[in-house]
Amino acid sequence: xxxxxxxCACCTxxxxxxxxxxxxxxxxxxxxxxxxxxxxxxQLAQGIFGYLPEVALKHIARxxxxxxxxxxxxxxxxxxxxxxxxxxxxxxxxxxxxxYVRGGVAVLDAFKKQLxxxxxxxxxxxxxxxxxxxxxxxxxxxxxxxxxxxxxxRVKPKRIGEILxxxxxxxxxxxxxxx
Numbered sequence: 001x002x003x004x005x006x007x008c009a010c011c012t013x014x015x016x017x018x019x020x021x022x023x024x025x026x027x028x029x030x031x032x033x034x035x036x037x038x039x040x041x042x043q044l045a046q047g048i049f050g051y052l053p054e055v056a057l058k059h060i061a062r063x064x065x066x067x068x069x070x071x072x073x074x075x076x077x078x079x080x081x082x083x084x085x086x087x088x089x090x091x092x093x094x095x096x097x098x099x100y101v102r103g104g105v106a107v108l109d110a111f112k113k114q115l116x117x118x119x120x121x122x123x124x125x126x127x128x129x130x131x132x133x134x135x136x137x138x139x140x141x142x143x144x145x146x147x148x149x150x151x152x153x154r155v156k157p158k159r160i161g162e163i164l165x166x167x168x169x170x171x172x173x174x175x176x177x178x179x
Contacts, residue, residue: 021059023048028063037064038074042081051085087122087129089167091115091147096135098142103156107143108132110157114164127169 015023027044031037041064045056052075061068075081093099093108108119111130115123122129138144141153147167155163 017055020048021056024056024059025063028060032064038066038071039078042071042075046081051082053083057083084120085122085126087126088169089127089148090129090131091145092131092133092136094133094136094138094142094144094146096133096139096142098139099135099144102142104143106157107145107155107160110160111145114160125169128164128167 024045027048028041031041038060041060042052045060046052049056057071057075058068060066061071064071075083091111093104093111095104095108112118115121115128115130117123117128117130119130119132133146136144136146136151138151138153143153143155145152145155145163147163152163
């Protein structure tokens with residue numbers, strides 16, 4: 001169900017807004033008139049754009065014949081959706097009870113310092129976004145983080161640089177390993 005924006009290997013040009021909206025139109029055509037279409041359309045739209053910009057939300061509302069307030073309300077209600085661009089890699093720090101007690105806040109602070117962003121932020125190179133979570137179901141391995149779908153357990157602040165290096169496009173982050 002995740003539509004990704006992919007270009008050819010020979011060019012690095014980002015798709016235009018018109019091209020992205022055309023892809024969104026194809027998704028909407030598949031769901032138009034079906035009950036419960038809004039959430040799947042929003043999920044696929046987020047896959048196409050990388051986030052849900054206002055232009056996409058208005059387009060979805062218009063094409064599905066729903067009030068903009070309903071579309072925006074669904075996006076605001078579900079934490080999966082974002083209206084700000086996310087990085088290539090999503091880092092989620094668990095702050096459930098076990099992770100919190102076992103140092104999750106120190107891990108979060110180390111990520112914030114090393115990446116230079118706050119919760120909900122994205123690095124300038126759009127490689128990383130940082131969020132918090134509330135229990136990933138691995139309490140015995142706390143503190144736990146997820147980078148995309150990869151789970152890292154018993155994370156210590158001093159390991160942050162090592163973890164980020166696995167996902168970095170350029171080894172720039174290794175310089176600040178003193179966290």
